[in-house]
Amino acid sequence: MAAKEVFVVYDLGGAGRLVGVFSDAKRADAVRKVNAPYYRVIPCRLDEITKGAIDWLAAEKQTKKVASLEALQSGRKKRA
16 A cells, blocks of 8 residues: 655745645645745655655765665555
C-alpha cells in the first residue's frame, strides 16, 4: 500500500513555521495564496523523509542517520 500524499503549507518568513497539513492540493494552494510571497506548498508522503531534505544535511553523520531511518521505514513497509 502506497503512503498517503499530503500537502504541507510552510511559512518561509522569519524563523519559518508550519501553517498546516492538508490532504487536498487545492485547499493547500488556497491557504498558500493567503500569503503567497512567503507561504509554500510542499507535497510529501506520510511516514517518509523527503528526498530534498537530504540535500540540506551538512554532515556525513547526518546523512548516514537519515539513511538508517529510511532503512527502518522500508523494513516496516515490508512487514505491513
